[in-house]
Amino acid sequence: MGVIDPDFKTMLEALAKQAAEQPMPPLDQLPADMVRAGYRMLRQSQDQNAPKDLDVRDFAVPGPHGDIPVRLYEPKGLASPSGLLVYFHGGGWVIGDLDTHDGHCRRMAAWGGCRVIAVDYRLAPEHVFPKGHDDALAATKWAFDHAAEIGADPKRIAVGGDSAGGNLAASVALDLKDDPERRLAFQLLLYPATTADWRTESRKTLDGPVLTFETMRWFEKQLAAAGHPEAHRLSPLDAADVAGVAPALVVTAGHDCLKDEGFAYAEKLKAAGVKAAHREYPSLPHDFYVMADVSPAVNAAARETAEALKAALA
Numbered sequence: 001m002g003v004i005d006p007d008f009k010t011m012l013e014a015l016a017k018q019a020a021e022q023p024m025p026p027l028d029q030l031p032a033d034m035v036r037a038g039y040r041m042l043r044q045s046q047d048q049n050a051p052k053d054l055d056v057r058d059f060a061v062p063g064p065h066g067d068i069p070v071r072l073y074e075p076k077g078l079a080s081p082s083g084l085l086v087y088f089h090g091g092g093w094v095i096g097d098l099d100t101h102d103g104h105c106r107r108m109a110a111w112g113g114c115r116v117i118a119v120d121y122r123l124a125p126e127h128v129f130p131k132g133h134d135d136a137l138a139a140t141k142w143a144f145d146h147a148a149e150i151g152a153d154p155k156r157i158a159v160g161g162d163s164a165g166g167n168l169a170a171s172v173a174l175d176l177k178d179d180p181e182r183r184l185a186f187q188l189l190l191y192p193a194t195t196a197d198w199r200t201e202s203r204k205t206l207d208g209p210v211l212t213f214e215t216m217r218w219f220e221k222q223l224a225a226a227g228h229p230e231a232h233r234l235s236p237l238d239a240a241d242v243a244g245v246a247p248a249l250v251v252t253a254g255h256d257c258l259k260d261e262g263f264a265y266a267e268k269l270k271a272a273g274v275k276a277a278h279r280e281y282p283s284l285p286h287d288f289y290v291m292a293d294v295s296p297a298v299n300a301a302a303r304e305t306a307e308a309l310k311a312a313l314a
Helices: 006-021 032-045 102-112 131-145 164-176 201-205 213-223 259-271 296-312
Strands: 054-061 068-075 082-088 115-119 152-162 186-190 248-255 276-285
Touching (some): 006 276, 054 102, 054 131, 068 102, 068 131, 082 102, 082 131, 082 164, 102 115, 102 296, 115 131, 131 152, 131 164, 152 164, 152 296, 186 296, 248 259, 248 296, 259 276, 276 296
Parallel strands (some): 082 152, 152 186
16 A cells, blocks of 8 residues: 555545534434535535536436436547446445536546446435346446447447446446347446455455545445345355456555455456456545546546546447
């Protein structure tokens, strides 16, 4: 683990000072909507300079639990059909939305030279496991089946996500690996959660600075997946067979309790003969992609990530 990026260190110190002066109740005592609003306000304030030269429109696609809101990003002048990234935001399956990750999706579209469709999947605790996973799979199938309508090439469709969204993307890729009609070209897994188990070293030792153990436990409680017959969908790392799944880039952050399971999943894919790359940013914390205004290191990482996406969907 490298020394944390100095700009992030300054930001984290300021947030810690603010928390000391204005203490918040424990997460368990706060309604989910309040936590969501706080997260949205913070992340939007840290990401205000994303590319603007895109056509963006919101609509909904059908899913097993009702309509699923989505947002389509199209770089101006992009040829049709193009590659498409189906994207799932992070936030522990409980917080985050289309707005918290708007800047990140704009960068992936503009710098990755593709269309991006961001999925506003159902969140816990109002919609417990596996409704979010069901939405993610349904939205991805819709993208394949309606590719022509959104200017996408069905042979160049990727799934991607960060944190809990990376978990959704990996889960969808496994669900579709034997679907002859919907062959994913790529999976972009950004500091993904790949297991519900706390067995890795980083899950035992890296409590924060952004993703804390308290927050992780709160997410798990809201999701209520423990003991569910489909709980395996939360743990791609423990999947019996990953051979034949789409090629992957797995990105991890040095200051993140999820980093070891991300690396382990990349290794599992490679061992099964899947083309998989792993990239770690040792000085960055969890959630860095949606804090682009905090440090120049974020845009540098995002450009590298978008270039890998562009090459995969070329």
